[in-house]
Amino acid sequence: MRPHWLLLGACGWVLLLLVFVSKFISFRAVDDYGERSGAQTWTVPGTKAVQAAAASEPAKLQPTEQPSAADWPSVVEKRAELVSSVCEDLSLRNLTHVHINRFVLDRIFVCDKHKILFCQTPKVGNTQWKKVLMVLNGAYSSVEDIPESLVHDHEKNGLPRLSTLSPPEITHRLSSYFKFFIVRDPFERLISAFKDKFVKNPRFEPWYKHDIAPAIVRKYRKLHRDSERPGTGLRFEDFVRYLGDGEGRRRMDRQFGDHIIHWVTYAELCAPCEIHYSAVGHHETLERDAPHILSAAGIEQLVSYPPIPPGITRYNRTKVERYFSDISRRDVRRLYARYQGDFRLFGYPSPDFLLD
Numbered sequence: 001m002r003p004h005w006l007l008l009g010a011c012g013w014v015l016l017l018l019v020f021v022s023k024f025i026s027f028r029a030v031d032d033y034g035e036r037s038g039a040q041t042w043t044v045p046g047t048k049a050v051q052a053a054a055a056s057e058p059a060k061l062q063p064t065e066q067p068s069a070a071d072w073p074s075v076v077e078k079r080a081e082l083v084s085s086v087c088e089d090l091s092l093r094n095l096t097h098v099h100i101n102r103f104v105l106d107r108i109f110v111c112d113k114h115k116i117l118f119c120q121t122p123k124v125g126n127t128q129w130k131k132v133l134m135v136l137n138g139a140y141s142s143v144e145d146i147p148e149s150l151v152h153d154h155e156k157n158g159l160p161r162l163s164t165l166s167p168p169e170i171t172h173r174l175s176s177y178f179k180f181f182i183v184r185d186p187f188e189r190l191i192s193a194f195k196d197k198f199v200k201n202p203r204f205e206p207w208y209k210h211d212i213a214p215a216i217v218r219k220y221r222k223l224h225r226d227s228e229r230p231g232t233g234l235r236f237e238d239f240v241r242y243l244g245d246g247e248g249r250r251r252m253d254r255q256f257g258d259h260i261i262h263w264v265t266y267a268e269l270c271a272p273c274e275i276h277y278s279a280v281g282h283h284e285t286l287e288r289d290a291p292h293i294l295s296a297a298g299i300e301q302l303v304s305y306p307p308i309p310p311g312i313t314r315y316n317r318t319k320v321e322r323y324f325s326d327i328s329r330r331d332v333r334r335l336y337a338r339y340q341g342d343f344r345l346f347g348y349p350s351p352d353f354l355l356d
């Protein structure tokens with residue numbers, strides 16, 4: 001009798017484990033796009049849910065106000081011209097120019113087989129791009145086949161970082177490979193990072209709530225009595241004050257390590273004034289940008305970008321207004337002063353509705 005019960009017990013544990021793991025996987029897959037779309041329900045884990053959502057509303061995938069796919073190369077070219085002209089603007093120099101240091105080289109993933117470099121910028125569908133590169137490297141035949149857990153395992157996913165190569169190897173790749181990254185509205189990005197890292201606080205990333213949040217609260221919360229009350233976590237207001245403090249946060253950021261990739265500027269992540277990128281995609285127009293990047297890199301026959309959930313990439317001004325409604329004008333202006341380089345480099349309009 002006993003072996004039967006043992007077997008039953010073991011099966012129960014395996015089942016529980018599977019349920020837990022599947023939750024983890026579905027969270028990662030959806031999280032990667034930045035936001036959950038209010039209209040969708042995400043019950044099926046992984047890409048299947050993404051595909052089902054995309055299939056049910058195909059008409060919404062291509063907003064009508066965008067230039068056509070045929071005109072897209074000129075859109076991308078104008079973006080590149082904007083980047084180079086803003087890079088020359090001396091008044092923005094300390095916001096747009098950075099050294100190509102180890103931190104930047106750590107952000108860039110290499111696909112030697114097809115001569116592609118991809119600079120990773122969180123909250124804009126990066127997992128999907130990494131999967132695309134993994135398929136190109138030949139380990140998998142399609143993005144659907146890649147286990148979600150493998151994508152972020154940098155030991156095993158077969159995508160080396162540029163920082164692992166020698167200086168001559170790095171220089172060679174930077175000067176001859178196809179290079180790209182994706183951006184989104186800078187303030188919406190910060191809201192997304194705040195929600196993801198400090199509100200949701202997934203169990204597998206405890207350091208945001210337990211180390212980073214208390215350090216920011218200690219330094220930047222106005223009413224210190226408030227911060228001693230238990231259960232008052234990081235507020236968006238504290239986060240904005242920390243982000244807007246150019247000088248003061250430098251030492252903290254060193255302690256926070258690579259976790260700051262979720263909120264430091266795109267200029268600091270990818271060095272767009274030092275590295276001549278072949279394309280900068282916009283999250284808001286990913287439906288157009290993803291196929292364009294694949295074709296510009298000469299790989300559109302080999303791999304396709306996973307289906308994009310409808311509406312999920314759209315800029316939401318209401319949300320931005322709501323998050324900033326409690327923030328003082330002074331703090332918003334300081335924040336904008338820090339992120340102005342990103343707004344200007346990538347052609348996002350300055351958020352006058354928050355600044356005036």
Ligand SMILES: *[C@@H]1O[C@H](CO)[C@@H](O)[C@H](O)[C@H]1NC(C)=O
Nearest residue numbers: 091093094095246247337338
């Ligand atoms: C950029 O440099 C100017 C002076 O040239 C300085 O006033 C400003 O605070 C600097 N901004 C940042 C974000 O470091």
Ligand SMILES: *[C@@H]1O[C@H](CO)[C@@H](O)[C@H](O)[C@H]1NC(C)=O
Nearest residue numbers: 037038311316317318319322
């Ligand atoms: C925009 O954000 C607001 C506030 O978070 C939300 O209620 C609304 O559903 C969002 N709109 C869209 C189209 O997602």
